[in-house]
Amino acid sequence: MNDVVFLSPWLGWVLMTGLSGLWIGLGIYWGRKSKSFEDHALAGRNIGLALGSATAVATWVTSNTTMLAPQFALQMGIWGMLAYSTASIGLFLFAPMSARIRALMPDGYTSGDFMRLRYGQTAWKIFLVLTLFYSLTWLVSMAMAGGILLNALSGIRYEYGMTVILAVCVIYTMRGGLYAVIGTDFIQSLIILIGVVVVGFAVLQQVEMETIYANLTAEKPALLDVMFPAAIIAVFNNLLFGLGEIFHNNVWWSRAFAFRQGVGRKAYTIAGLIWLPIPIAAGFVALASGALGVPVPSPDMVGPLVIASVLGEIGAVAIFVIVFSSLASSIDSLLAATADLITEDIYRRMWRPGATPGQLKKVAQMVTLALGLGTWLVCLPRIGTLATVLFFAGPLVGSMIWPIITGLYWKRANSQGAISGMVLGSIVGLVVYFQIGWYVASLVGTVVSMVCVIFFTVIQPANYSWQTLRQGE
Numbered sequence: 001m002n003d004v005v006f007l008s009p010w011l012g013w014v015l016m017t018g019l020s021g022l023w024i025g026l027g028i029y030w031g032r033k034s035k036s037f038e039d040h041a042l043a044g045r046n047i048g049l050a051l052g053s054a055t056a057v058a059t060w061v062t063s064n065t066t067m068l069a070p071q072f073a074l075q076m077g078i079w080g081m082l083a084y085s086t087a088s089i090g091l092f093l094f095a096p097m098s099a100r101i102r103a104l105m106p107d108g109y110t111s112g113d114f115m116r117l118r119y120g121q122t123a124w125k126i127f128l129v130l131t132l133f134y135s136l137t138w139l140v141s142m143a144m145a146g147g148i149l150l151n152a153l154s155g156i157r158y159e160y161g162m163t164v165i166l167a168v169c170v171i172y173t174m175r176g177g178l179y180a181v182i183g184t185d186f187i188q189s190l191i192i193l194i195g196v197v198v199v200g201f202a203v204l205q206q207v208e209m210e211t212i213y214a215n216l217t218a219e220k221p222a223l224l225d226v227m228f229p230a231a232i233i234a235v236f237n238n239l240l241f242g243l244g245e246i247f248h249n250n251v252w253w254s255r256a257f258a259f260r261q262g263v264g265r266k267a268y269t270i271a272g273l274i275w276l277p278i279p280i281a282a283g284f285v286a287l288a289s290g291a292l293g294v295p296v297p298s299p300d301m302v303g304p305l306v307i308a309s310v311l312g313e314i315g316a317v318a319i320f321v322i323v324f325s326s327l328a329s330s331i332d333s334l335l336a337a338t339a340d341l342i343t344e345d346i347y348r349r350m351w352r353p354g355a356t357p358g359q360l361k362k363v364a365q366m367v368t369l370a371l372g373l374g375t376w377l378v379c380l381p382r383i384g385t386l387a388t389v390l391f392f393a394g395p396l397v398g399s400m401i402w403p404i405i406t407g408l409y410w411k412r413a414n415s416q417g418a419i420s421g422m423v424l425g426s427i428v429g430l431v432v433y434f435q436i437g438w439y440v441a442s443l444v445g446t447v448v449s450m451v452c453v454i455f456f457t458v459i460q461p462a463n464y465s466w467q468t469l470r471q472g473e
Contacts, residue, residue, distance in 0.1 A: 007308075007316045012154025015317065016161070019324050020168045023184055027332070030183030031176010037360035040177030041109060041340040042258040047182060052259045052267030055182045057274050058189035058329035059251060060091060062142060070303035072238075073283035076439075081283030083235040087242030091272035094246045098256035098264030100408055104469045111253040111404075112345035117469050118407045119415040126422050127403075128345055130396045131248055135338040137393040138245075139375040142331050147379070149323050152304050153316050162379050165324070169331040170372035173339075174365045178258060181332045188329040195322035196278055199285075202311055233440050237394070241442040244397030247404045251337040339367040391438035395429020395445030402446070402453040410457065411464045417456030425449030 007015075034040045047055075072080035105114065111131065116124035143162045150161030172180045246252050256264050286302045294302075294309045304323065308316035343364040348355050355363070399422045406413035429445025 007154035007313060007320065009154050009156055011313075011317075012150055012156045012320070015320055016150065016156075016164055016324070019321065019328075020164060023168055023188075023328050024172050026184050026187060027172025027180035028175050031172065031180035033179045034175075034177045034361075037343075037357040037364065039179065040361045040364055041336075041344070042254060043178040043182055045258055045260070047255070047259045047263065049263050049266055049270075051182050051186055052255065052263050053270040053274070054189040055185035055255065055329075055333070056091065056252075056267055056271035058185035058192065058326070059333040060087070060271065060275050060330075061189070061192050061278060061326045062330040069279035069282040070286035070306070073286040074289065074302045077287075079232055079235055081280055081287070083238040084279035084283065085276055086235060086239040087245075087279070088272045088276040089239060090242040090246035091268050091275060093243065094252055095265045095268035095272070097247070097405075097408060098252070098259070098268055099262075101253065101256045102259070102261065102264055104408070104466055105257070106470065108257050108469075109254075109344045110341045111248060111250045112341055112349075114253070114407065114469070115403075115418075116345070116349070118464070119403070119418045123403070123415050123418045123422070124345075126419060127248075127400065128341075130400060130422060130426060131250070131341070132338065134245075134249070134393040134396050135334055135341075136371075136375065136378070139331065139334055139338075139371065140378050142327055142334075143375050143379045145323070146327050149304055149320065149327075153308055153320055159380060163376060165327050165331065166372050166376050166379075169328055169335055170368060173332045173335045174368045177361075177364070178254065178336050181336050182258075184332065185329050188325040191325045192322055192329070193274065193278075195318055195325075196281055199307055199311070199315065199318055199322070202315065233443065237439050237441070237443040240398050240401065240446045241391065241394045244394075244399075244401045244442065244446065248397060248400040249337070250341045251333050254337045254340060335368050335371055338371055339364045342367045391441065392433065394438065394442035395433060396426045398429060398442040398444075398446035399423075399425025399449040402450045406453055406457065411466075412457050412461035413453065413464070414456055414460060414462040416460065417453035420456060421449035421452035424452055 033044070038044065069081065069084040072084050074080075076083065101108070101114070105117075108114065112124060112128055115127040143166050146165035147158035147160075147162030150156040151158045172184065176183075255267075259267060282303055285306045288310075289302055289306045292306060292310060294306050304316075304319045307319045311318065343360055347363050347367075348360060352359070403413070403418035403421050407418065425445040425448040428448045429441045432444045433441035
């Protein structure tokens with residue numbers, strides 16, 4: 001995939017082995033507290049502000065942040081760079097929502113619990129199909145990024161790098177559940193933040209802004225055009241995609257249930273403030289690629305390649321460690337949250353309502369393993385770029401924004417609106433994805449869903465009792 005590498009394969013394997021051993025060791029250490037299913041899924045519902053903020057930052061600084069943000073900038077210029085930063089708005093808005101979720105469902109486990117109790121069985125099952133499909137897509141995009149990174153930096157084969165990062169996360173997530181995930185996230189967030197700051201300043205020392213501007217003006221003037229239509233649309237599309245990702249996904253709901261009372265609002269707000277400048281800094285690196293004369297064989301490789309080209313072996317090692325940490329911090333969170341969703345909403349609710357906490361924990365561990373194996377099989381043949389893979393699920397997550405928001409705050413919202421919004425929003429958005437492009441699909445899916453939810457709420461308003469959520473079951 002890439003003819004120019006910046007680390008020797010043996011050094012790449014040494015780094016990969018060392019980081020893998022570190023995360024497995026730390027995950028097992030922190031996971032020793034995981035005794036029951038509630039410990040495994042929600043870390044005892046006792047996560048404080050420091051760990052809560054760190055896990056939110058680390059989970060949201062995915063490989064997509066460090067690799068897709070540069071790709072956006074390379075393809076869509078300054079608007080593309082800013083588009084990815086709008087994902088921070090999802091964290092800001094979820095801050096009060098997490099407090100609302102915890103107040104309405106003090107004993108809740110998953111986002112699926114909410115959809116079942118709020119809208120009924122049919123909406124719940126549709127939601128499970130959509131959110132599980134999205135979760136697999138997110139897992140695939142991150143596993144792909146692991147293989148791409150190792151190949152771009154050291155020439156290690158894509159299949160090997162992808163396999164290792166998945167295996168590492170599966171091992172410690174199976175062992176320690178959310179305790180292991182949040183504990184490793186804390187260290188990973190520190191590595192990511194320090195690394196991004198150091199690398200960003202180092203790149204600025206190597207190339208002047210005037211040189212970058214002159215190169216873009218001569219070679220790619222559209223990237224500087226503030227009226228670039230596709231890029232402007234991408235801003236709103238990415239904003240809504242980010243909102244949909246956070247609002248519906250059990251990664252974020254499980255943390256709302258796991259944080260101590262009153263912590264969620266503060267933790268998500270702090271995480272949003274910390275995360276906001278990271279994609280802007282990552283995007284700037286891509287805009288410097290032309291001025292630096294860095295060949296870019298694939299747009300999703302541009303970030304690692306520019307940093308490694310400018311800073312040599314030290315830069316290659318730094319970006320390796322940063323992205324490996326960001327991959328682990330997101331893959332483990334998604335594995336844990338998705339396994340808990342399948343265990344709670346499918347295994348217990350649909351099949352074994354009498355399962356004991358010990359049985360549920362064992363099932364969650366086996367589901368984690370199955371998710372890892374399934375993702376590995378899908379990733380073996382590399383499919384598309386990170387953007388095309390990830391944003392295929394955009395219409396699906398966009399279609400779930402309005403059912404979630406209205407379900408939390410509007411008593412009159414009903415199941416007809418939620419069902420039609422999720423189904424029609426997904427279908428129309430996917431049609432747009434194939435007929436126009438990924439950069440507009442989430443926007444269209446969200447708008448269609450909004451119209452459906454509001455229409456049915458107005459013509460047939462419900463009068464939902466919030467006490468139903470508090471009572472559960």
